[in-house]
Amino acid sequence: MTEPLVAPHVLEWGYTRSLGPTLTAFFTGLRDRKIVGAKTKTGRVIVPPTPHDPDTGEDVDSLVDVSDEGVVETWSFVSHPRPKQPLDRPFAWALIKLDGADTAMLHVVDGAIETGSRVKAKWRDETVGYITDIECFVPA
């Protein structure tokens, strides 16, 4: 049996994505080192914000600032990060409920972690309006 023929094949491109008003507020907020959520008509604060209440589909009521510090709801420690992931050293993925928010956002945590740990965003020196403007969360 001859060896199968193989060839490398790479798909690579950048999508230029328009943000719309809600995500514009969120990403502009990141650039300015703050985290913006969306308050639904029922008073729930969704972070990251969505233009609509994820339960009902109704337009959200308003945009509100939430804390860049919060509580770990669940987490997973990864010993061998993959090349594209935010940190090149062992880290934890976590769903973090920020103070003032009713939903948790996904990000990475560098440092000791347990469910219920309080963590705080570590901002990059230079922020551009991207989710990785938060380099990671660290124990608060």
Place this chain on the structure above:
Amino acid sequence: MSEDVTGIVVPIHLDYTYTPGVAASRFLRHIAEGNYVGQRCPKCKKVYVPPRGSCPTCGVPTDEEVELKQTGTITAFCIVNIPFAGQAVECPYVSATIQLDGADIGFYHLIQEIPYDQIHIGMRVEAVWKPREEWGTTTESIAHFKPTDA
């Protein structure tokens, strides 16, 4: 305060190890030896080149190999004048579908060694191979097609 962030660029990068499949691998290995070998459908008897291992009309496997002549007929062509990202050939150039003698479908290759305004559908052409040492398991082993002298 600077302006709002109204858009982001999200880069995508995916790596694949591409396998052409059994039939196309056999075809490419024949190419590396200087031969065009298609496959015949056991039902409708059509000969496909390059073969993909199945008859797209009948939906049955094509196993029988058929060595083809290296002469054929242009069934369609276009003159490419506009460069685009990833283009391997310098503009202008002529890309054509060529139906090899004995095959039932055309495949793409370049037409050269003739002024482009003289190319026409129905023109007889033949393969021009690169030097022997440049042959490999790729249709780039054939430099281009040119009009037959006959």
Place this chain on the structure above:
Amino acid sequence: MRDVAVVAYSAWNGVEHERNEVEILMPVVRDVFDKVGLTKNDIGFTCSGTSDYLAGQPFSFVSALDAVGAWPPIVESHVEMDGAWALYEAWVRLQHGDLDTALVYAVGKSTMGDLLDVLALQLDPYVLTPLWPDPVSLAALQARAYLEKTGKTEDDLAAVAESRGRRVDRASGYIASPLRRHDCPPITDGAAAVVLAVGDRARELCERPAWICGIDHRIEQHQLGARDLTRSESAKVAADKAGASGVDVAELHAPFTHQELILRDAIGLNGATINPSGGALKANPLMVAGLERIGEAASRVLDGSAAKVLGHATSGPCLQQNLVCVMESR
């Protein structure tokens, strides 16, 4: 409603280094036709589930049709989803009343690309994909939330792995804590095909058709932090709507051990034999494994070993979307 049944099923799973998708799919389609003595010319509607990101090319389903033969032109559709959703579309199409048979197939070569990167692209492209979270890590977030809420332990997860034929090694390191190798699905290539037929046509084609007595699919919101990961409301509603009570055999598409527990909680499968095929912990070809669950469950009716069965398929991160298909003998 017209009575629609699964009358034949065939599948292949493995790691394939040589054949392309068409070459993997063709013998499966041949086999499913041979089981009921049909050819492509007897098929009213063809519907497939494949993924372009998996194949590394846009509109890859158009070339997969070479495995079927699309001349004279056929009535065809495609979903960029697991083949279970193609089966749902085919079931709906057969309700139109003008066609009596359908071929449903799925094919996927997960090993050709980097599956974990490919699956990061199914996520929200603004706030999730740029972090490139892999599906194992996301499942691990769900697993921990589930264990902490229910008081279950990693041993309970290992027990699921063991009963699905996985070699359990509790001393092995975490892939993503609390998930170890035996909690995670293998990366598998595969293809599956099902033939559906209506009423008397189904009875002509096989002795014991697996009649679809209920089929439903439900989806939840995408953002993981906005839903309760410890339970599957979408699977529960789909199972209720499909009439899942009293099944003898259930094939659950649970790629991770804790997801089988969540699905069992949601669907309520008292006394049913679960995943006799080994399920997605044994073979998890992306785009195919859900259709396989329906096909495997249907096979228990076709071979006369069960009277009522359930096939389940999931899609999206952490059981976001769930389909339940209940079938019975008559």
